[in-house]
Amino acid sequence: MNLFLQLFVEYLQIEKNYSKYTIEYYQDDIQEFYLFLTQQSINKLDDVEYLDARLFLTSLHERNLSRATIARKISSLRSFYRFLNRDRKTSENPFALVSQPKSEKRLPKFFYEEELESLLNVCEGDEPLQVRNRAIFELLYATGIRVSECERLTLTDIDFSLSTILVKGKGNKERYVPFGGYAHDALELYIKQSRNILLKDQEHSTVFVNFRGAPITSRGIRHILTELINKASLNGKIHPHMLRHTFATHLLNNGADLRTVQELLGHSNLSSTQVYTHVTKEHLRKTYLNHHPRA
Structure with missing residues (x-):
């Protein structure tokens, strides 16, 4: 077997x-x-x-x-x-007729702007690890990339002149994703100032490194984000993937079209991206109920 x-x-x-x-x-x-x-x-x-x-x-x-x-x-x-x-190793598929439970239709959770501000405030600091953590946070929010994609990012994947990164996604599919000024400054500061200090005597092209100088793992990035979330004292059940949800939700709330968001997220099917339209509709509904005098 x-x-x-x-x-x-x-x-x-x-x-x-x-x-x-x-x-x-x-x-x-x-x-x-x-x-x-x-x-x-x-x-x-x-x-x-x-x-x-x-x-x-x-x-x-x-x-x-x-x-x-x-x-x-x-x-x-x-x-x-x-x-x-x-491959004729077995004659039947006993799971062919086993029905799968219907998936729970839960809307993706995201950070509100005031919650993001709280997280950004706890990212402040001049220590090499603090500068690195700020760069990771800014890049994840600016691009919506997965933690695993952030882990695989190399120096040659970053184009500072065009403010884009080459992302290697699921199934080794590649896509280019732009990033804004805040992420640009945080990333440039980290690479020029803190990365060489953290590297110590090691040499490799992975962008983000741990305190030993080795390439950081997905688990390491999640630990960093969890620590920042805890330090910001945000309430509720929060996970690092919420930055990706926040990226998509904020784009749609500010007028981005669904196809563009799909391409930026690296979704193969538009249906995977459409879940965020439900989030934005719920956001609009709550805003309406809270502010319209005849709601």
Whole structure:
């Protein structure tokens, strides 16, 4: 079974060109299913039947996992078996008829302008790490790039003359994204003043580095943003991805068209971007109710 998983991972890497993060999710989901099979004394993937798949789905619900997580796991296993069927490693796909839970329609959360000001205020400081943190924050808000895309950014990806960055997104798709004056100044200050101090004796082209001088990881960037959010004492459940949501919401609120926002975010489908129109409509509705005398 481990050999089949390895072949599937190679298929995702070479044929599907999936990112390492997506592949890690697939691996985790399949290995979790392997553990379930061991508990059920099932030794071969071809021995798994529809009822076994249903039982696995029930076990996921009993753990009170979110609908999105359960849907992802079922989708991972359906794709895994589809691959095995294609290569004649198994004869049936027990997950083909397993229904996925409908995803929860939750609007993406974003920062209001006063909340952004609070976050920017706690970014102040002249220490190398403070200058770096400011640059990360300004760039994420200015471009809407994912944390994983920020992690992969190299010095040659930045064009200061045009104020654009070359972003390597999901599936290694590339796109150019502009950034404004605040991000330009913060990024330039970091690269010229703080990056060399943080690098110490190391040499590499990754833009953002940790306190040891090594390329920063996505987990490191999330930790920095979480610390800034905590320091700003903002209320509610907040996560770093909200900067991306904020970028899109503020653009649409200020008149940007949906296709442009789609391209800037790197969404393959317009439907992924359309969720932000619901956010802006809700914002308009609340503004209307709060300010119109006859609302």
